[in-house]
Amino acid sequence: MNKEKKLQASLPKGFKDRWGDELNLKNKLVDTIKDVFINYSFEQLETPEFEKSENIGSFLAEDETNPMSDVFSFVNEKESLTLRYDLSAPLARFCAENFRDLVFPYKRFAYGNVFRQEKADSARFRSFAQLDADIIGDVNPSQADAEICNIISESFKKIGLTDKQFTINVSNKKILQGLINDLKIEENKQYKVLKSIDKLDRLGIKGVEELLKKGREDQSGAFTKGCDLSDNQVLEIINFLNLKEIKDLKFNLKNELSIEGINELEELFEVLSFGNNQDSISIDVTKIRGLSYYTGFLVETNLNFKVTNAKGxxxxxxxxxxxGRYDNLIARFKGADYKGSGMSIGIDRLLYAVNQLGKIKVNKTKPVLVCILDKKFIQKYYEIVNELRNNNIPAEIYLDQNKNLKKQLQYADRKKLDLAIICGENEFKDEKLTIKKLNSSKENDQLSISRNELINEIKKLI
Amino acid sequence: MNKEKKLQASLPKGFKDRWGDELNLKNKLVDTIKDVFINYSFEQLETPEFEKSENIGSFLAEDETNPMSDVFSFVNEKESLTLRYDLSAPLARFCAENFRDLVFPYKRFAYGNVFRQEKADSARFRSFAQLDADIIGDVNPSQADAEICNIISESFKKIGLTDKQFTINVSNKKILQGLINDLKIEENKQYKVLKSIDKLDRLGIKGVEELLKKGREDQSGAFTKGCDLSDNQVLEIINFLNLKEIKDLKFNLKNELSIEGINELEELFEVLSFGNNQDSISIDVTKIRGLSYYTGFLVETNLNFKVTNAKGxxxxxxxxxxxGRYDNLIARFKGADYKGSGMSIGIDRLLYAVNQLGKIKVNKTKPVLVCILDKKFIQKYYEIVNELRNNNIPAEIYLDQNKNLKKQLQYADRKKLDLAIICGENEFKDEKLTIKKLNSSKENDQLSISRNELINEIKKLI
Incomplete structure (x- = not known):
């Protein structure tokens, strides 16, 4: 042990411990959503955190000039490993590796942490949990994509949100791509145009317009260089961003690729009409998703209630x-070519929001504390705690036979336990037990029961 | 997408995907053991995979000459991060950081993957899951250590092993340490002596004896240099390794530190006698645990059935x-000094063994497949799948309305589904449904039921 220099107990920035009520709520969210996935006939897949670096790949990068800037890579003389950035790249690798053993359409769900080298804030961590559901295989796209929308909606309802509290926004990448082709925007500008549109939520239509033109000065005076589009190009894009319904899209867009995207959206909504989740699903063509691997259907889910940061x-x-739909992701690998569609729930971010809502109940049975009143009966105290545990009643025996009862009840009080069992000479002689209700405000907070009624009586109280 | 050069779909060495029956079994093991921990009143803690490198620390190293050789570290200009090597170092950091908010004794459990840069084999991975339970605080050591033994035993019984199928071996580090002091073995040799003894399982008493003396030549002819102890020192250690019971230890060891260790062991066995798990707990002074941070009580659990590698x-x-007990681990940090005792279950290794045993049943309800016999009734097929799911019956609708029934039943067959629902014009007209039992060998494998009896009939069949 290092005796000279003591260590500082803290976590690196962007990482977080979870425990107590917050962790209980997280577990409840995860368990509930997993059950929805299983109910929808998705089966679990678990892949390791590490992949070969080339399989995580630069196509995920936010920063085109430094494609590996936002992943954690580990390089030694023999190999280059990268921690997964999402659960989709590992799924693609897994399908390409095991397609002979899988039955297609392959519907899998996955739960695990992903890792990103990015600037952390209140609800953005460098390691965070995702829960994904994907459908891989050559199926009817509208049916598969609808399944993805339905499973999101079901998940959010099952965790206790009303359909007013969230909106599932869907779009199709082909619609905007068609417009971009039509407007003859140079290929080297296209990514920047998409990134500019992606800032709509934050900057509003005016801000996006500036970014599409010469550029934008923010409140701090910092200037972001724009895409330098022509006035007509900007006008057409801004008009597009105001389109809200399929009929408007159809009327305004005549490009072949756009029409293909609009038709796919229409077919998706037809299948969605066979389900129970239409009320929570909207068209929003301004949702364009950063990742370049999407090829058609896109989905984003937003919460319709206020969330504040640590400063309020x-x-x-x-x-x-x-x-969204990614029809080429698996084809990156040798010998495999499968289409896919899927979605990912950001569990830590969802937890952050839902925790603030404070409306989701997590019932946890608190353990019963067996106190040690008199050391000479220690065997009998252990008999009691064993009996409780054997009956699946969470229980603990106070772990220091040398501490007095006051100390033991202080412990119970600090842990906010509900019940303690206290027995001494008299109780054991009479084959009785005393149960103390710890959170009772009434004076009569002690119950004397017969020893053999232990389990029945405790079950009534918890 | 990279069109020129396709990627090779494979995992780096030492990592593994899990899915299907194996993952179902893993989930069952984890869930069952978590329930035991909760029943024993441990509460969950979740810490991130990354810690500051200095907090993972060299004290875990197997290789003294290169203390960071077996961890994964990520170093950039601003920080040095290391993936956790176990769940104990993060626990120590967490307790030291949050002791003001914790109630002691603090009993926590944790589940998560740990990462080791070591040579991988059949049952040894570079990323693997551990399930830990620890008790932190100034409590009666024999009570806390007994709780740790009991929780191991309960966990192994609850997953379905008999107490003949595993042995919990306990010891106390002070006993051997006292002997080493007594024998005046130089400090720079002590670690090597411990490592030599630790190889007893693999090399037998003869092999250990050679390692304690000049050294040992293995079957391949490779020579391992020994500890170069005197004949008397070796004799005393070998005699010690043959001691099986507390009374033998007491008779043979007179050193003060050894006697302290023996007394602690005796007290532990007294508390264990108050529980139900004595039959699975043995004394084995040859179990010495590699990690240097243990200070007294030690525990190791071995399986008493055969396990084979991929080659049989x-x-x-x-x-x-x-x-084991680690009374100084948390004191490595500024401002905190708590004693601890705990244990870690190696889930992936346990899974590897238990999977081979093939005796643990995992019941998974298979989804019901709703087939699409006639496209024009698609809405009605969705009504059926929705109704099943709303009643918590896992169900799927075939995801391609354009495929024929034969294809759909082939899919069900390959997925080994039990039930498919088939309806066409006639059924819908008569308000009936046909349920097909897919794994039935009988000719009469179809059931015609009334449409409104769907849920009741399916519940009878699953």
Whole structure:
């Protein structure tokens, strides 16, 4: 042990411990959503945190000039490993590796932490949990994409949100791509145009317009260089961003690729009409998802209630469940070519929001404390705690036979326990037990029961 | 997408995907053991995979000459992060950081993957899951240590092993340390002596004796240099390794530190006698645990059934649940000084063994497949799948309305589904449904039921 220099107990920035009520709520969210996935006939897949670096790949990068800037890579003389950035790249690798053993359509769900080297804030961590559901295989796209929308909606309802509290926004990448082709925007500008549109939520239509033109000065005076589009190009894009319904899209867009996207959206909504989740699903063509691997259907889920940061300031928490159709992701690998569609729920971000809502109940049975009143009966105290545990009643025996009862009840009090069992000479002689209700405000907070009624009586009280 | 060069779909060495039956079994093991921990009144803690490198620390190293050789570290200009090597170092950091908010004794459990840069084999991975339970605080050590033994035993019984199928070996580090002091073995040799003894399982008493003396040549002819102890020192250690019971230890060891260790062991066994798990707990002074941070009580759990590797060769799977008392681990940090005792179950290793045993049943309800016989009734097929799901019956609708029934039943067959629902014009007209039992060998494998009896009939069949 290092005796000279003591260590500082703290976590690196962007990482977080979870425990107590917050962790109980997280577990409840995860368990509930997993059950929805299983109910929808998705089966679990668990892949390791590490992949070969080339399989995580630069296509995920936010920063085109430094494609590996936002991943954690580990390089030694023999190999280059990268921690997964999402659960989709590992899924693509897994399908390409095991397609002979899988039955297609392969519907899998996955739960695990992903890792990003990015600037952390209140609800954005460098390691955070995702819960994904994906459908891989050559199926009817509208049916598969509808399944993805339905599973998001079901998940959010099952955790206790009303359909007013969230909106599932869907779009199709082909619609905007068609417009971009039509407007003859140079290929090297296209990514920047998409990134500019993606800032709509934050900057509003005016801000996006500036970014599409010469550029934008923010409140601090910092200037972001724009895309330098022509006035007509900007006008057409801004007009597009105001389109809200399929009929408007159809009327305004005549490009072949756009029409293909609009038709796919229409077919999706037809299948969605067979389900129970239409009320929570909207068209929003301004949702364009940063990731370049999407090829058609896009989905983003936003929460319709206020979320504040640690300083009490309202924040835009962003999408809590997003995804889309990726028809080429698996084809990156040798010998495999499968289409896919899926979505990912950002569990830590969702937890952050839902925790503030404070409306979701997590019932946890608190353990019963067996106190040690007199050391000479220690065997009998252990008999009691064993009996409780054997009957699946969480229980603990106070772990220091040398501490007095006051200390033991202080412990129970600090842990906010509900019940303690106290027995001494008299109780054991009469084959009785005393149960103390710890949170009772009444004077009569002690119950004397017969020893053999232990389990029945405790079950009534918890 | 990279069009020129396609990627190779494979995982780096030492990592593994899990899915299907194996993952179902893993989930069952984890869920069952978590329930035991909760029943024993441990509460969950979740810490991130990354810690500051200095907090993972060199004290965990197997290789003294290169203390960071077996961890994954990420270093950039601003920080040095290391993936956790176990769940104990993060626990120590967490307790030191949050002791003001914790109630002591603090009993926590944790589940998560840990990361080791070591040579991988059949049952040894570079990322693997541990399930830990620890008790932190100034409590009666024999009570706390007994709780740790009991929780191991309960966990192994609850997953379905008999108490003949595993042995919990306990010891106390002070006993051997006292002997080493007595024998005046130089400090720079002590670690090597411990490592030599630790190889007893693999090399037998003869092999250890050679390692304690000049050294040992293995079957391949490779020579391992020994500890170069005197004949008397070796004799005393070998005699010690043959001691099996507390009374033998008491008779043979007169050193003060050894006697302290023996007394602690005796007190532990007294508390264990108040529980139900004595039959699975043995004294084994040859179990010494590699980690230097243990200070007294030690525990290792071994399986008493054969486990083979991928080639069918019997392997020594090693300990599947181990730990001990660490009274100085948290004191490495500024401002905190708490004693601790705990254990860690190696889930992936346990899974590897238990999977081979093939005796643990995992019941998974298979989804019901709703087939699409006639496209024009698609809305009605969705009504059926919705109704099943709303009643918590896992269900799927075939995801391609354009495929024929034969294709759909082939899918069900390959997925080994039990039930498919088939309806066409006639059924819908008569308000009936046909349920097809897919795994039935009988000719009469179809059931015609009334449409409104769907849920009741399906519940009878699953």
């Amino acid at each position: 300031k309202e924040i835009n928490i962003g999408s809590v469940a997003s995804g | 060769k019997e392997i020594n799977i090693g300990s599947v649940a181990s730990g």
